[in-house]
Amino acid sequence: xxxxxxxxxxxxxxxxxxxxxxxxxxxxxxxxxxxxxxxxxxxxxxxxxxxxxxxxxxxxxxxxxxxxxxxxxxxxxxxxxxxxxxxxxxxxxxxxxxxxxxxxxxxxxxxxxxxxxxxxxxxxxxxxxxxxxxxxxxxxxxxxxxxxxxxxxxxxxxxxxxxxxxxxxxxxxxxxxxxxxxxxxxxxxxxxxxxxxxxxxxxxxxxxxxxxxxxxxxxxxxxxxxxxxxxxxxxxxxxx
Amino acid sequence: xxxxxxxxxxxxxxxxxxxxxxxxxxxxxxxxxxxxxxxxxxxxxxxxxxxxxxxxxxxxxxxxxxxxxxxxxxxxxxxxxxxxxxxxxxxxxxxxxxxxxxxxxxxxxxxxxxxxxxxxxxxxxxxxxxxxxxxxxxxxxxxxxxxxxxxxxxxxxxxxxxxxxxxxxxxxxxxxxxxxxx
Numbered sequence: 001x002x003x004x005x006x007x008x009x010x011x012x013x014x015x016x017x018x019x020x021x022x023x024x025x026x027x028x029x030x031x032x033x034x035x036x037x038x039x040x041x042x043x044x045x046x047x048x049x050x051x052x053x054x055x056x057x058x059x060x061x062x063x064x065x066x067x068x069x070x071x072x073x074x075x076x077x078x079x080x081x082x083x084x085x086x087x088x089x090x091x092x093x094x095x096x097x098x099x100x101x102x103x104x105x106x107x108x109x110x111x112x113x114x115x116x117x118x119x120x121x122x123x124x125x126x127x128x129x130x131x132x133x134x135x136x137x138x139x140x141x142x143x144x145x146x147x148x149x150x151x152x153x154x155x156x157x158x159x160x161x162x163x164x165x166x167x168x169x170x171x172x173x174x175x176x177x178x179x180x181x182x183x184x185x186x187x188x189x190x191x192x193x194x195x196x197x198x199x200x201x202x203x204x205x206x207x208x209x210x211x212x213x214x215x216x217x218x219x220x221x222x223x224x225x226x227x228x229x230x231x232x233x234x235x236x237x238x239x240x
Numbered sequence: 241x242x243x244x245x246x247x248x249x250x251x252x253x254x255x256x257x258x259x260x261x262x263x264x265x266x267x268x269x270x271x272x273x274x275x276x277x278x279x280x281x282x283x284x285x286x287x288x289x290x291x292x293x294x295x296x297x298x299x300x301x302x303x304x305x306x307x308x309x310x311x312x313x314x315x316x317x318x319x320x321x322x323x324x325x326x327x328x329x330x331x332x333x334x335x336x337x338x339x340x341x342x343x344x345x346x347x348x349x350x351x352x353x354x355x356x357x358x359x360x361x362x363x364x365x366x367x368x369x370x371x372x373x374x375x376x377x378x379x380x381x382x383x384x385x386x387x388x389x390x391x392x393x394x395x396x397x398x399x400x401x402x403x404x405x406x407x408x409x410x411x412x413x414x415x416x417x418x419x420x421x422x
Contacts, residue, residue, distance in 0.1 A: 025391065040352070042283075044399050044422045093348035094400040 026110065026130040033136050037100040041113030041125040045094035048123075053089055053096050054116035057109055058128065069116050070096075096125060103133045257381035259374075260324070260332045266301040268308055268334075273318035275341040275351075280389040283353035284379065285345050286414050287397035288406040293328050293360030295368075300327030303359050304335075317343050322357040324378060330370030332378050338387040349400050354382065362407030372413065379419065393421040 029037055043053065054069040068085040071078055077090045088097040096113055111129040114122035263271075289307055294300040304327075308320035315321075321343035322335040335355075336342045344355030356375055358367050366372075382388035394417055397405035406414065414420055 040348075042395070042400065045402065046398065047422070090348065092402070093346050095348045 025127060027127040028130040028132065030132050030134070031103055032134055033104055035103050035133075037098070037103060037129075037131060039098040039113070039126065039129055041096040041098060042094055043096060043115065043125050045091070048115050049091040049094070052116045053087065053125070054114050054122070055085060055087055055098050055111065056114060056122075057111050059109075064112070064114075064122075066116070067111075100131075103131075105133050105135060107131060108133045257385060260334050260378065260381075261297075261301070262334050266304045266333055268305065268320070269312060271319035271336065271340065272312075273336060273340050276339055277341050277351070277354075279338070279387050280392075281338075281352065281354050281382075281387060282389050282392060283349065284382075284388070284392055284394045284419070285349060285353045285355050285397055285400060286375075286394060286406050286410070287322070287344060287355060287357045287403075288362045288410055289325075289357050289359050290361045290405065290407070291359065295328040297327075297329050297331060300329045300331060300333065300359065303327065304333045307359070308335075311343070321355065323354045324356045326356065326358045326367070326371050326375050326378075328360060328368050328371050330368070330374050332374050338382065338385070345397065346401055353395075354388065358406060358410060362410035363404065364407075364409060366409045366413055376417070392419055394419040395421065 029039070031037060041053075043049075043051075052070050052072060054066050056064040056066050058064050068080055068082040068087050070080050070087055070089045077088065077092065079086065079088045081087075084101045086097075086099040086101075088099075090097065098113060100107065108131055111131060113125040113129075115125065116122055291307070292303060294303040304320070304325050307322075307325065311317045311320045319340070320335045323337060323340070323342045323344070324335050325333040327333060335357075338354065341351050342353075342355040343350055344357065345353065356378065358371060358375070360367065379388065379392070379394075383390050383392065394414060396411045396414055397403055398411060399422060415422075
């Protein structure tokens, strides 16, 4: 019975560990110089239709750098451009479209979409975006290989999750330049640029590290409770 | 021990996927849709039909046909708009399914989401537990089969469009779901 309680504690640690690792997970986008990054950041239409939105670059030890921000009180779809950065706010569709054109290796880094409403803290939309831009090389699929029919990523592709993410040479990227276009006017969502295989590698390491520390805490707690309850007979908990 | 757990897990997965009522079974009209969804899908949009409810297979099959008739006949769509429909009988009815883009939300969300609707009006009542369970099992199945990302996100219809759907009561319920993200 006490064992069950401790076991429950253990599972709690396990689950909370995975949860922590999963939720703020970055979405990684691997692209090649010259390509365009397209990200769709949804927002809650009831809360943020009229709010300003921004695309920011996150920098270690510094304030996030706002690269482009929407106009005040956008009610209709609006577009704002700052050099290579474009923001399209579609309040009726609850989507913020971000575009970064003509990517360079120096564009690599961590970015995010936010609700921009100083002095309030910005609200993160979508996931932090880890952009990795590499030099064009013949070992990567380049944009001249464009499938003419839209391919669906079938479950078989899940096996690539287990490949190391830096093995860019042999990774199949069937979606790398496919645009998910629908006949619906105006909005194309380039699903192609997202690479989902970061999931395993960015989860396993923090989870394992976290597990070690949590196991240590758990062990200490276990030892402490053993010591404080050791010898005492639990006479009143018979109703389990 | 591990083997037992694995078998149990596999059994569970198989069951959630196998219990969807296929189109033929509810006597659906053929679909004329051709646009496909790219897998794995990231988003799930939960709505309600705001129409009649049903609580047994025969009435739910009829209701699914009614919804399809309205969408195809009156609205001129290629098929019933939803990817899946849930009845109060606790069954999932196959609409456009996992592979075909639905017409349940709007031009931005249809190509990137699975639209699941609850047949009924849930402003003032909640669907029965078996219906909610059916929906959650369906989502589990979607992940297991690779149709949904493992970190898929559930949105209420009203989160992404100006609408009352999925109804106040059902909206409150889904906000407590594991995958819900506002």
